[in-house]
Each structure stands twice: as structure tokens, then as C-alpha cells.
Amino acid sequence: MSNNTVSEGMVVSDVKTETSPLRASPSKKYFWYNCSPCCSEDHSNSLKTIVIVLFGTTGIITLALLTQVYYGEYQVQKSGTVASDSYECSNIGIDVLKAGGNAVDAGIATTFCLGVVNFHVTGIGGGGYFMLYNHKKHKVIDVIDFREVTPAAYNVESNEDLVDGLVVGVPGFVKGLWDAHEKYGKLPWKDLVTPASNLARNGFSISKSLISVISYIKPSPYNSNLVLLLNSLRQGKNVSLHELAATLDIIALKGADAFYNGSIAMDMVYTVKLANGSMSLQDVAQYDTSNGDVLRTQIGDYDVIVPGSSSGGALLLNYMDAIEMLDLKPDVDTSAEIVLKLSDTLHDAYLLFLQKVNGFVEQPEPVGSQVSVVDSEDNYVTITSGLNTWLGSQIMTSYGFILNNAVSNGGLNEERRPVSMASPIIVLQNSEFCGKRYILGSGDVAMAAQLLTNLLIFNRNVSSSIESPRFNIDNIPRHLRLEDHDPEFSVDAIVPLRQLMKIEKVLPPYKSINVIEKLIDSIKSYSDSRGGGRPAQF
Template structure:
């Protein structure tokens, strides 16, 4: 009878195991090793997939960035500028040029303006750039154009021409007349310049298109030479405060900024921000009372700003913020006034203040006619 001898020395011998990686070994795949290896493989696979999706795939979340203006057309133009690689300053410049086309009753190329620029990513204090001086002469850039040029030279990324071309096209090809423009032209009796405007009709501004086109062809060096020293924008810092967990930045110096901060402080002192009342009959008198207190405390005069203004607010995907305000002191024909200056330099007392008399002596001039024809009729 044969006997079977059970030997345990082979599996128990230290050098009986084969050295090296044995993927089929029960020891290799046993216990928690299999779980750990599986999780590692899955993690690596997901990481690689996410890398390629982020680098080459379509955006699942739109990069934050926005353009806000008083005009849909101008907001679209600013947004397109950012889509083409421009930053928030580029978008703001393009949008403001657009507003000078679609809202000639509000802002002109020779208007004034102010911008606050804040780089949130770098957490540096915001800077205020003011271009509130009158143009030095007809041989230099109009005031608003000079201010926008300064912003471009110091903060812009795109080509200068690319920022103006959309507005040139808009002025030349036409745009829909807004209700505000139609009402303003009628109220200011400016039909002799623009014709009778009706809401949603198309308006073409060929003269303005030609003017903008000339500006768009300027090189950076030419732009610098056309901004004289006495017309350089003023650069200052902001005033600020914290209000309801928000950081408020406003222009300092002689502006409405400090007045706003003083008013907000009064809101806090009067505990108005914690009021549960939402009833107009209770809330509005409190606001009026605070405004009266601020008016008396700051010894403000009764003469307030008389003019028009428009605002552009932009943020790009690099957290660069800009708030740009363009305004003009009350002038009925700010657009056509500049048109006259652009077509033929004025001499001596031949100033924009005389535009009303020019208008009366040339009652049938439309924008489609040249500014030179208006000069000839005078």
C-alpha cells in the first residue's frame, strides 16, 4: 500500500517563492491591495479625462465675465471684443465708442469721462482715471477719444482699430432708433439736424462713421502725440468704505463719490439698513431725511449737475474690473458740434457755443450731408 507524504517545507521555505511581480499571485490580489490598486487606477483615469476635457473640450461652465451698458448693441460689441481675446478695458472702450453712435443725445466724442479700474486678482488698490478737461485745440484728439486712448495705451490688449471698427460699421450701416433718442431729438428740436426720428426706424450717421474711421487708423505713436500734456488724464486713488459686507470704491476729490460714502454712513448710523419696513410711505421719507442731512452737513449748493451721462461696467475672466462713465454738460447739439470741428478747424470765437445760430441759418442739414456743407451755408 502506497503512502502519500505531505510535505510543507516547500511552501514554507523563504527562498521557495519566486521573486518579482506576479499579477496572478493570490497574495498580490488578496486583501486590501486589490482595492487600493483599483482606486488608484480609477483616480488616474479620471484625472486624465478631466485634463483633456478642460484643455480641449467645450466649456461646461461659461467663464465669468460680463458687459453692461445702456444699449443692447453696445453690450454685444463689448462681449464680442472679450470673446476675441480682449480684456475688460478693451471691451469698455469699444462699448463707449458704440454709445457715442447709438446715443448721440447722451454722449459725444468730445465729452468727458471717468474710469475706475480694479484688478481683483492682484488685490491692488483701484485707480481712478479722469478725463474731465476740455480739448486743448481742434488739432488734438477730442476729449473722450483722448481719455479712451489713454486707457487703451496703458491697459488695452487688442489692436486699437479693432476696438473702433464695430462702431464705424454701426454708424455707416445703420442702427435702430431707440425711443429715448427719438424723444430727445423731438424735445430738443433737433429734427433740423437729424430729421424726424421714429422709434425702431433705421438711422445712418455717415459723417460720424467717417470720423471714427479716421481715429481708428491712428498708430500708437500718433495717439500719444495727439494728447497734449495739458490734456493728459488725471490719475488718482479711490475713496472707499465697507457697507453691508460690500467694499465700496468711489472716485475721491471733487466728485459725487465722497457724497455717496457720506450718505451710506448716514444710512448705517440711522440704522436704516436694518429696518424691516418695505412700505414706500415709511421708507422713502427716511431716505429723504438722510439726503437732507447730508446736503446740510456738506454745505452742498442747490446747483446740481446738468447734463447727460452713460455708464459701461465690465468684468473679464481675469477679474479685471472697470467702471467707465462718459458725460457731457448740457449741450443740445454735442454730436454735430464735434462734427463741425472735425471737418474744418474753427478760428477765434468760432466756437461750439455758436452752434445754435448755425443751426438756425442752415435749417435743412441732415447728418447724411457733410459738415463742410453746413460751413458753406454759413
């Protein structure tokens, strides 16, 4: 029976996941006291021999135990935790761990599930980033960039010319998760995809987030299937996605190749071309992932680690370096001063970023879905995926999945991947080997910067850092948009800000960030209430 405590989007485990066989040795005083009766002149040589043998043996045992702790196999009870925007999906990840899968397997299964229940945020028509860290080896094992790729025939002079199908990039979702599984997975691929296809077939409860997104839909001759689906939804009711279920069945049985070569690819290209896009079958067949580089910076006692490549990781590190230089003091600065300084810093860092990335176009709502997983082997997995914005391109294929609008970002790198605001994140306390570790990620690194400011600079706890009010910045023209989320920004913060800049409310749904915290052998999991999910643990 599980011994977990669940409270308000957080799971705390009392199951130890790391053990040390080391125990305190008797003190010198205690040892000498117990041996003193033997210390007559006649027995002095014998005592010396005993002491030497005992200390020598103790040293050998200690060295062996230290070697086991740092380099050997952990002698631990099987355990793990998953944090996502869906309790149903978090539990699917836990089921995978219980079946003998590792954190990579659980992350893949959870991400496929989110592509069903949160199809307005992520899915097989999108892309993303995968990062694997192993604390036993104390290093990042791999970064996989499965961001969408711009079609070869794409040739648009300005963003104003980007309409309908031209915004769609070749999806990387399936190939990215497939590559992660091929390298590091333990369970069969089919076992990781089938739970999502069953959920799509049998039905799932419609979330508040999905209902909120309906207002974002823009009538178009190319999204009639999607409009019909969304208009039929009612919060709290169940919906089945039979076409998507059948598509996932094919992917589960035949692997990633079934998505990039065959009828699914042909239908995707046909759908994009009907919407005046330029995607070809060759574009789809030639899609491949990229092994991203690893970037890091130090904030106080913490190392912040992110992928580079097309992700928003580099921008996040720029944000955090600039914020640390502000020397903010929450016990001295007013709420308005903190928000103003943070927004100024994020705005300035963003403008510097724009100067370095040719052709990047700011998106009003960069979003993504994020999964954090920790297993008993001390593997940490964070996967950030998405359609780029709410509902992506708003074009749905006849195979039941929505296509991304990643190309609208511009700023193509050498691999023709558009720049993204999304990034997985690993944070490590560098002063201690088993100090605090945070596994998280975000579809918008501006949101992650605000959370990390609370966590690493203001030293707030994880729950408070996640749930604290956040703001969006529209950089050009500049104004702030505040979440209408509980807790809200205080009146003392808002009134002075209104005198300095335009202030608006952010329309729901709000962007979520899910976090796992580990300290020595204690694990705490948190799902952001904005996402409507809950973590799961065993």
C-alpha cells in the same frame, strides 16, 4: 455653444470662471480604519513612518495648491460679460473678449459704441471716468479721470452769464480711453474703435430714449444741424451718422492725437467760438487725463469703492454713510417714511457738499452712460461717460459729434475740471475673499445711492434693486420728482408725501444703472430697463 440663460435684462452664466483644485481630504477616522490592519506591534514603527510621510506630502501639496489659488495663474475657461444700455454695444464688447481682448479692451469698444447709438447721452465730445479693479490682486489697479477741462480763457462771474459755447469744456473721452488702452489694452486700438464707426456708417435703430430726449432741445442759432437731425428721427427706424463714422475712422487709424491736434480740433474750436465760447487750439492740444485717487467706505459687510478727484464718488460715500445711520427697516417703516427719510438725508448731504465746493451749480438732469465688464482674468472694469446732461451743449460740430456742457457745473478743481455727479463704483463683500462683488456706476450718484440702499442695506436682490422706483431731488427749492416707471411708487407712499412737499413726475428718459454681480464662480449681468439695453455674456 454658449450655455447662458437670458431673462428680462439679465444674463446668468453656468460657465465657471474660477476653479479650485482643492478637494476634501479623507477624514482621520477613515484613514485610521483602512490602516488598522497594519497596526501590529511589529509594524508600528513602519506605520509611523508611513503616516509622517503621507501627512508631510499632503501638507506640501496643500501649500502648493493654496499658493496657486491665490498667486498663480487661473486655470479657467475663457469667459466674460458686458452690461450696457445697448444690446448691440454689449455684444461688441463680447466680440472683443472672444477675440482675445481683456475687460479694458471690451469696455473701450462698448463705450465707443454707446457714443454712436446713444449720442444724446455720451460720445467723443464728452468726458468721464475709468476704474480697473483686479480681484486676483484684490486691489484697484487704476483710476483715470478724463473729465472735461475748462478753457484757460474762461472767466465768468456767475452761471447766468454761461450761454451757448461758454458751457463747453475740452472733451476728454478719446484721451481717457486711449490712455486706458495704452496702459492695459491687449488688442490693437483700431479693432476697438472700428466697430463703432461701422455702426455709425451702416446705421442703427433709433431708441425710445433718444426720441424722448427731443423734447429737451432748445432752439438756438448754434444748434441748427442738431435740430435737423433730431427732427428727422422716428423711433424704431434706422439712422446713419456718416460724418461721425468718418471721424471715428480717423481716430481708429491715427489714435487720440488725431482728435486733439489737426482738423478735428480746429473745427471744434471754430464751432465753439461761433457760439461765443472761449476754447482755443492750445486748450485742446494741452488736454490730459488725471490719475484719480481712490475713496472707500464700509456699509455693513461691504466696501464701497469710488474714484475721488472731480467725480461724484465722494458725494456718494457721504450719502451712503448718512443713509446707514438712519437704521432703516423696510419691514417696519412705511414706504412714505422710507422715501421721506432717504430724501431728507440726500438733501442734507448734498447741501453739505455744496458748502465744500465753491461755485458748483446744480444741474436738473445730470446723466451719463455706464459700462460694466468682467473677464476671465478677474479684471473688473467700470466706465462712466457722458455729455453732462441730455444732449450736452446742444452744439454739434461738422465732424458729427455733440459737445458737452460740463462747464455749466462750475466747482472747478485745481486741474480746472468741473465737479461731476458721475462715478464708477466697485462693491466688495469684505467678510469673504470670493464673496459678493458688484461692478456698476452712474451718471448721477443720487440714483446710485438709492440702488445701493436697496442692495446693501435692505438686502434685496440685484434685479429688484435696479428696477425699484427711484426719485430725483430738486434741492433748491426742494421738491421730489418721481419716475413714472414700472414698478411705480405706491399710492400709500405718494399721498402722505404730497402733504409735506411738492411732488412732480420725472420726464423720460430715465437714468439707468447697469450691474454685474459675481459670487465665487457665478456671474450675473443686469442692464437697467430704463436704459433699454441688455447684457451679453459668453
